[in-house]
Amino acid sequence: MSVVCYFSTVSSNKEIKKNQQKIQMILDSKKISYEVVDISSDESGKNKMRELAGDPKALPPQICNGDQYCGNYEQFEEAVEMEEIEKFLKL
Template sequence: MTIIVYVTSVTFKKELHTQQNHIETVLKAKQLAYQFIDIAQDVSKKEEMRERCGNETAVAPQIFNEHSYCGDYRMFQQAVEEDRVLSFLKVT
């Protein structure tokens, strides 16, 4: 089981950079295997992310457990605050 996070390395928004770092910090703290896919490096990955989310306007970061969609950063943050990250990531 690998958590897949679609991110972007090209952003002018500090908030987005902070969100992506927060996701990585939590995944490391929970000792979960993860992979970041950079949609800025390959345009087809952005289209793939949107198709997998079922939202043609979705923006990074988007989080998946293998093939199952978990949610976006807002949903992740809420799960962190409610101490239910593992269920959000579908690992329990």
């Protein structure tokens, strides 16, 4: 299984863009490989993200490990602060 980040490349929401960039920066700095699914160009990706998150209105960024839901940006940030990112990502 691999870490999958559900992002949107065309979001006009600056907070979402900033959060997505921070996730990528942290994963890159920790050398954790991940796949990005752009929900803005893939309707099935958006549907899968919302299904995995268990929220029909979930917004990006959302993080999964394969088909296991890990959490949203706030949960990711908390895991980073608590130095539990591997546990959060189910690695």
